[in-house]
Amino acid sequence: MRIVDLIEKKKNGECHTRQEIKFLIESLMDGSAPDYQISAWLMAVYFKGLVEEETVWLTEEMIKSGEVIDFGVLADSIVDKHSTGGVGDKVTITLIPLLAAAGIPVAKLSGKGLGHTGGTIDKLESIPGFNTRLSIEDLIKQVNQINVAIASQTQNLTPADGKLYALRDVTATVNSMPLIASSVVSKKIASGAKNIILDVKYGSGAFMKTPENAIELSKLMVNIGKQLNKSITAVVTSMEEPLGRAVGNSLEIIESIEFLKGHITSGDIAELTYSFASIALLQVGMFETEDEAKKYLKDIVSSGKALEKFRELVVAQGGDVEVIDNYDKFDLPMYKVEYESKKDGYVNNIDAYKIAYACKLLGAGRDKKTDPIDYSVGVYINKKSGEGVHKGDILYTIYSNDHEKTKHAQKYCDEAFSINSNKPSHNNMIYKIISAEED
Numbered sequence: 291m292r293i294v295d296l297i298e299k300k301k302n303g304e305c306h307t308r309q310e311i312k313f314l315i316e317s318l319m320d321g322s323a324p325d326y327q328i329s330a331w332l333m334a335v336y337f338k339g340l341v342e343e344e345t346v347w348l349t350e351e352m353i354k355s356g357e358v359i360d361f362g363v364l365a366d367s368i369v370d371k372h373s374t375g376g377v378g379d380k381v382t383i384t385l386i387p388l389l390a391a392a393g394i395p396v397a398k399l400s401g402k403g404l405g406h407t408g409g410t411i412d413k414l415e416s417i418p419g420f421n422t423r424l425s426i427e428d429l430i431k432q433v434n435q436i437n438v439a440i441a442s443q444t445q446n447l448t449p450a451d452g453k454l455y456a457l458r459d460v461t462a463t464v465n466s467m468p469l470i471a472s473s474v475v476s477k478k479i480a481s482g483a484k485n486i487i488l489d490v491k492y493g494s495g496a497f498m499k500t501p502e503n504a505i506e507l508s509k510l511m512v513n514i515g516k517q518l519n520k521s522i523t524a525v526v527t528s529m530e531e532p533l534g535r536a537v538g539n540s541l542e543i544i545e546s547i548e549f550l551k552g553h554i555t556s557g558d559i560a561e562l563t564y565s566f567a568s569i570a571l572l573q574v575g576m577f578e579t580e581d582e583a584k585k586y587l588k589d590i591v592s593s594g595k596a597l598e599k600f601r602e603l604v605v606a607q608g609g610d611v612e613v614i615d616n617y618d619k620f621d622l623p624m625y626k627v628e629y630e631s632k633k634d635g636y637v638n639n640i641d642a643y644k645i646a647y648a649c650k651l652l653g654a655g656r657d658k659k660t661d662p663i664d665y666s667v668g669v670y671i672n673k674k675s676g677e678g679v680h681k682g683d684i685l686y687t688i689y690s691n692d693h694e695k696t697k698h699a700q701k702y703c704d705e706a707f708s709i710n711s712n713k714p715s716h717n718n719m720i721y722k723i724i725s726a727e728e729d
Contacts, residue, residue, distance in 0.1 A: 293317055293327045300334035308347045315351040315450050325457060332454070332463045340468035342510065346517050348468070352476035355450035359426055359482030361433065364395050368433070369570045370483035371398065372474060374507075377495035377642040378532035382410045382440075383546040384563040387600040389570055390438035391590050397433050398440045399447070399481045411442045416540035416620060416665035420609035436602045447480040465497065471510045479520055485573045486515060486522045487566055492721070493530035495642025501526060501721045508724045516726040523569055526721040527562065531640040531675060534559040538654045538668015538689065540620040547614055550597040557674070561719050564588065569723070623666040623689040627696055631679040635709040638675060644706035645669055648699035652690050667691060669703060676714055 291313050296306065306314075314331065317323035340348065361368050369389060373379055382398065389396050400410035400422075411422050424432065424441035432439040451473050458464045478486045488511055491497075492504035508524030515522030534557070536545040548554050549563065568583035577583040590596050597614070604611045613619040649655060653664035670687040673679050686703050690696040 293323045293331070297327065297330045297334055300331060300338055303338045305341055306344050306347075311344065311347040312351055315348070315355060318453055319355055319450055328454070329457050329461045329463075332458055332461060332466075332469070335469060336463040336466045339466075342513060345468040345472050345510065346514050349472040349476045349479075349514050350518065352448050352450045352454075352472060353480050356448050356480065357426065357444075357446040358480050359397070359430065359447070361395070361397065361430060361482050364433065365482065366484050367574055368395050368397055368483045369485045369487065369574065370396070370478055370481055371487040371489065371566060371570070372478055373489040374470075374474070374491050375497060376489075376491045376529040376533060377646040378534050378537040378542065379489075379491075379529075380413065380534060380536070380542040380546045381489065381559065381562050381566065383413060383543065384549045384559060385566050386438055386440060387550060387603060388563065388567050388587060388590060388596045390436070390603075391595040391599040392567070392571065392576070392587060393437070394570060394574060394576075395433050396438045397429060397482060398438075399429075399443050399477070400440060410440065412663060412665070413539045413542050413546075414440060414607075414609075416543055417604060417609040417613055418619065418621075420604065421607045424607070432606055436599075436606055438599065438603050439606070440603065443477070448476045451476055467503075467507055467510060470497075471507060471514060475511050475514045475518075475520075475522070478522075479515075479518060484520055485570065486520060487569055487573070488522060488524040489562075489566065490524050490526050491529035492526065493528050493642060495532065495646055496529035501528075505722055505724065508722075512724050512726055521573060522726065523573060524724045525566065525569065526724070527719050528717065528721060529642055531642045532645050532671060533562070535671045535674065536668065537645055537649050537671070538652075539663070539665040541668040541670060541689065543613075544617050544620070547597070547600070550591065550600050552592050552594075552597075558719050565720055621666040623664075623691050625688075625690045625693070625696060627688045627690065627700075628672075628684045629686055629688070629700060629703065631673070631681055631683045631685045631709065633709060634680050635711050636676065636678050636713045637673050637685075637707060638710055638712070638714045639708040640671060640675060641706040641708075644702045645671070648688075648702040648706070651699045651702070652688070652692075652695050664691060669699070673707075676716060678713070679709060 422442040490504045490508045492501045498504040504526045512522045536542045568580045571583040652667040672684045
C-alpha cells in the first residue's frame with residue numbers, strides 16, 4: 291500500500307477502505323508519510339469529502355493513536371461538553387460546576403483560544419495561580435474526589451489529530467465537514483466521557499456561518515458517536531452576537547461568577563446554561579422532563595451549591611479563591627473607557643466578529659498557540675440586543691492597557707452596534723437539538 295495511491299484514489303472521489311485509513315494514520319504517526327503527501331491527501335478530502343463510514347474509521351484511528359482516559363466505575367456517568375467556538379462563550383465555566391453540584395461527574399479538557407474565538411483555558415488561567423496542566427492521573431483523581439476537573443488538552447490524547455490539524459491549519463483545509471467532525475469526536479471520546487454534549491454554533495462569530503451547515507455537521511457527529519457507542523447530543527445555537535455582556539478572559543470569569551452567585555437569572559447565558567445542564571440530566575437519566583431538570587438546577591444555583599463547587603474547583607487547581615469575593619484580585623487593566631450611544635432607539639444587533647476582533651486588537655486573543663495574551667483586557671457590553679438606549683447612555687466599555695489599541699478597538703465596536711427605532715423580536719438561542727434517537 292502506498293500513500294500516493296490513496297491520494298490518487300481520493301482525488302478521483304473514490305472511497306477508502308478501513309485498512310487504507312488505518313495505513314494512512316499509522317504512516318502519519320511513524321513519519322513514513324512526509325507532510326507534503328498528507329497535505330495532498332487533506333486537500334483531496336477537502337474537495338471530494340469522506341462518506342460517513344470513512345469518517346467513522348478516521349475518528350477511530352485518531353482515537354487509537356494515543357491514550358484513552360479510563361474513569362473506571364464513573365465512566366458511564368461522566369459528562370463532557372464541547373463548543374465549536376464563539377465570542378463571549380463562557381457557558382462551560384457556568385455549566386461545569388453546576389453539573390458537578392448536581393451530582394454529575396464532569397471531566398473537561400479544553401483548549402486555548404485561536405483567531406477570534408476565546409478559549410476556556412485562557413479564561414481560567416486569568417485566575418491567579420489556576421493550574422490547567424493536569425496529568426491524566428491527576429485529572430481522574432480530582433474527578434473522583436470533587437466530581438469536577440477542567441484541564442488543558444494533553445498531547446497523549448489523539449496525537450494524530452494534532453498532527454493533522456497542524457497541516458490543515460497551514461494548507462487552508464480546516465473548514466472540511468468530515469475533518470472537523472472526526473477531530474471533535476475523537477478528542478471527546480478519548481477524553482473518557484460516554485455522555486457528550488456538543489454546542490455547534492453558527493453565525494458571524496462562529497466557524498459555521500449558517501444554521502443549515504451547523505445542522506449538517508451536528509448530524510454527522512451524532513451519527514459517528516452512535517456508531518462508536520457514545521451518547522452524543524448536538525445543540526445548534528446562534529453566535530450572531532456575543533454571549534453575555536463580557537468578552538475578554540478575566541471579564542468573562544467575573545460574569546460567570548455572577549451567574550453562579552445567582553445574580554444573572556435571565557438572558558442568553560442563563561438560557562444556554564440551564565438548557566445544556568437539563569440536557570445532561572436527561573441524558574444520564576436523572577429526570578424525565580426538561581422542566582423538572584431546570585427547576586432542580588435553578589435551586590442548586592440559588593442555594594449557593596453551584597458557587598461552592600466552583601470554589602472547590604479553584605482550590606483544587608491551585609487558584610486564588612479570593613477572586614470569587616474580591617474581583618480586584620484579578621490583574622486589572624490600566625484604562626476603563628466608556629462609550630456613549632450617539633442616538634435614541636433599540637439595539638437590534640451586535641456583530642460578534644467585530645467585538646471579538648476589537649478584543650483581539652486589545653491583546654485578549656492570539657493568532658498562534660504560542661502568542662502571549664493579556665488576561666485583563668476586553669469589552670463589556672452595557673446594552674444588549676432588544677434593550678432601549680437614549681443618546682448619551684453607555685453602550686459599551688473598553689478595558690485596555692494601551693491608548694492606541696483602545697482607539698482601534700473603538701472603531702470596530704462602534705461598527706458592531708446596530709441601533710434603530712424598532713424593537714427587535716426575541717430569537718431563541720437554541721435553533722435545533724439533534725440526538726441519536728431523534729436524528
